Amino acid sequence: MNFTTVIIAVVVLAVLGAVFGLVLGFAAKVFAVEVDPKEEAVLGCLPGANCGGCGFAGCSGYAAAVAKGQAPVNSCAAGGEAVAAQIAEIMGVSAGAMVKQIAQVHCTGCGQNYKQYEYVGLHDCVAASKVPGGGDLSCSYGCLGLGSCEKACPFDAIHVIDGVAVVDEEKCKACSKCVDICPRHIITLEPYKTKRHVTIPCSSHDKGVDARKVCDNGCIGCSICAKNCPKEAITMVDNLAVIDYEKCIGCGICAQKCPRKLITVDGKVPEVKPAAPKAAPAAQPAAPKAEEAPKAAPAPEAPKAEEVPKAETAAETKE
Amino acid sequence: MGFDFANLFSVALGAILVNNFIFSQFLGICPFMGVSKKIDTAAGMGIAVTFVMGLASAICWPINELLLHFDLAFMQTVTFILVIAALVQFIEMFLKKSMPSLYEALGIYLPLITTNCAVLGVVLQNTQNSYDFITSVVYGITGGLGFMLAIVIFASIRERLTFSECPKAFEGFPIALMTAGLVALSFMGFSGLKVF
Numbered sequence: 001m002n003f004t005t006v007i008i009a010v011v012v013l014a015v016l017g018a019v020f021g022l023v024l025g026f027a028a029k030v031f032a033v034e035v036d037p038k039e040e041a042v043l044g045c046l047p048g049a050n051c052g053g054c055g056f057a058g059c060s061g062y063a064a065a066v067a068k069g070q071a072p073v074n075s076c077a078a079g080g081e082a083v084a085a086q087i088a089e090i091m092g093v094s095a096g097a098m099v100k101q102i103a104q105v106h107c108t109g110c111g112q113n114y115k116q117y118e119y120v121g122l123h124d125c126v127a128a129s130k131v132p133g134g135g136d137l138s139c140s141y142g143c144l145g146l147g148s149c150e151k152a153c154p155f156d157a158i159h160v161i162d163g164v165a166v167v168d169e170e171k172c173k174a175c176s177k178c179v180d181i182c183p184r185h186i187i188t189l190e191p192y193k194t195k196r197h198v199t200i201p202c203s204s205h206d207k208g209v210d211a212r213k214v215c216d217n218g219c220i221g222c223s224i225c226a227k228n229c230p231k232e233a234i235t236m237v238d239n240l241a242v243i244d245y246e247k248c249i250g251c252g253i254c255a256q257k258c259p260r261k262l263i264t265v266d267g268k269v270p271e272v273k274p275a276a277p278k279a280a281p282a283a284q285p286a287a288p289k290a291e292e293a294p295k296a297a298p299a300p301e302a303p304k305a306e307e308v309p310k311a312e313t314a315a316e317t318k319e
Numbered sequence: 320m321g322f323d324f325a326n327l328f329s330v331a332l333g334a335i336l337v338n339n340f341i342f343s344q345f346l347g348i349c350p351f352m353g354v355s356k357k358i359d360t361a362a363g364m365g366i367a368v369t370f371v372m373g374l375a376s377a378i379c380w381p382i383n384e385l386l387l388h389f390d391l392a393f394m395q396t397v398t399f400i401l402v403i404a405a406l407v408q409f410i411e412m413f414l415k416k417s418m419p420s421l422y423e424a425l426g427i428y429l430p431l432i433t434t435n436c437a438v439l440g441v442v443l444q445n446t447q448n449s450y451d452f453i454t455s456v457v458y459g460i461t462g463g464l465g466f467m468l469a470i471v472i473f474a475s476i477r478e479r480l481t482f483s484e485c486p487k488a489f490e491g492f493p494i495a496l497m498t499a500g501l502v503a504l505s506f507m508g509f510s511g512l513k514v515f
Contacts, residue, residue, distance in 0.1 A: 005390070005391075008389050008390075009391050009394050012385070012389055012394070013394065013398060013401070016402070017401060020402070021405075023405070023409065024405060024408055024412075027412045031413055031416035031417070033415050033416055050430060050434075058428075058430045059430075060430060
């Protein structure tokens with residue numbers, strides 16, 4: 001008696017399930033609508049929890065938005081890094097025409113040697129930027145090095161190394177989470193390796209004199225790079241050289257000419273060949289840094305241009 | 320027939336105000352909190368829920384008869400979950416193909432409703448109260464209307480809430496939950512209402 005009830009229950013439920021399955025299968029054929037294959041692929045990666053954590057109504061809403069390029073690939077908190085990577089792959093492959101970008105931190109971290117006070121507080125840039133003086137750095141533009149970007153990165157692609165955030169170019173998916181969180185706004189997205197990647201890792205809008213006081217190789221606004229650029233790709237914005245990547249051809253002349261040895265090509269400061277032959281081989285460690293700063297401060301910009309590189313090689317070669 | 324109408328009216332009024340699914344039965348709270356940030360989306364969700372509740376009531380009534388025929392009343396919950404899930408899937412496909420505009424309007428809320436406990440709740444209550452087919456459908460639709468009323472009222476309050484100053488600790492969901500509690504309290508005022 002009991003056993004038959006069980007069998008009947010199972011049979012009834014199975015029959016119902018089968019009927020619904022057939023109806024749905026049939027309906028899927030009859031009511032088939034063309035869907036963007038990308039959207040389906042993205043939906044396939046998502047956990048399907050329909051939690052709404054991404055701000056869209058359910059996983060399919062989010063998938064549709066991602067497929068249309070209206071949503072970032074890493075909004076799925078439930079899926080986390082793995083799902084974000086999968087979606088990025090789907091969208092990355094499909095967006096083949098788009099230039100791959102990576103985050104670039106515009107600071108060399110040199111300013112860590114020049115602190116205005118000792119910061120004791122939450123180990124977080126956003127918190128540090130709220131205290132008077134905007135953190136312990138004398139440079140009011142430099143990387144605070146407390147790792148807010150590191151915490152924000154869903155791909156584990158940015159790390160604070162020796163007091164400055166460094167982007168892991170392989171892992172970076174250009175989601176711009178770090179760009180948004182950085183209280184000093186020194187991270188930007190830049191096109192990556194379409195040609196030689198020239199970048200100016202400094203955000204200081206200070207005048208040359210002030211920039212020298214707080215940093216060993218920050219941009220002093222001398223505009224030598226801008227004048228030497230054959231494509232006029234570099235403009236001076238408030239005492240800071242800024243590269244227009246639409247125009248930049250990656251020739252690296254600016255990096256050769258930079259008196260502060262700041263500009264990098266594919267992550268390295270190139271050896272200076274013609275301009276200062278005596279300066280190039282002399283790469284002695286550590287010592288010149290200390291004496292350079294006071295000497296540099298009072299003098300005007302122009303005459304210093306050839307003197308500084310000598311001192312600078314030490315700081316740069318370790319990078 | 321006249322008696323029927325009075326009965327239906329009483330059931331409808333009960334479903335909308337007295338036994339409001341959200342404010343007195345606390346069913347379907349998830350979409351109530353999740354989709355109530357804007358009046359537009361709240362209304363869309365309300366319409367979708369009403370639609371599904373009505374249809375689910377209609378579909379589940381014969382299926383419940385079937386279960387009762389086999390003496391399988393204890394299978395109701397499992398079966399109804401299956402039925403509702405399949406139904407929502409089917410409606411979604413159907414709307415996508417034949418009524419794209421309606422699908423656009425409420426399509427994104429449909430998958431959310433699959434697991435909305437208010438829908439399961441209305442179906443189970445239909446069987447518990449042994450409603451007949453018409454009453455079931457009326458109860459389903461009016462229950463959905465009650466849900467819509469609640470979510471639209473709440474969304475309009477919440478739109479104001481975002482601009483109001485409130486203590487840091489209460490910002491966001493805490494204040495929304497407290498507001499929901501206050502609205503629920505006010506709905507208790509309907510509990511004495513009787514139309515018999």
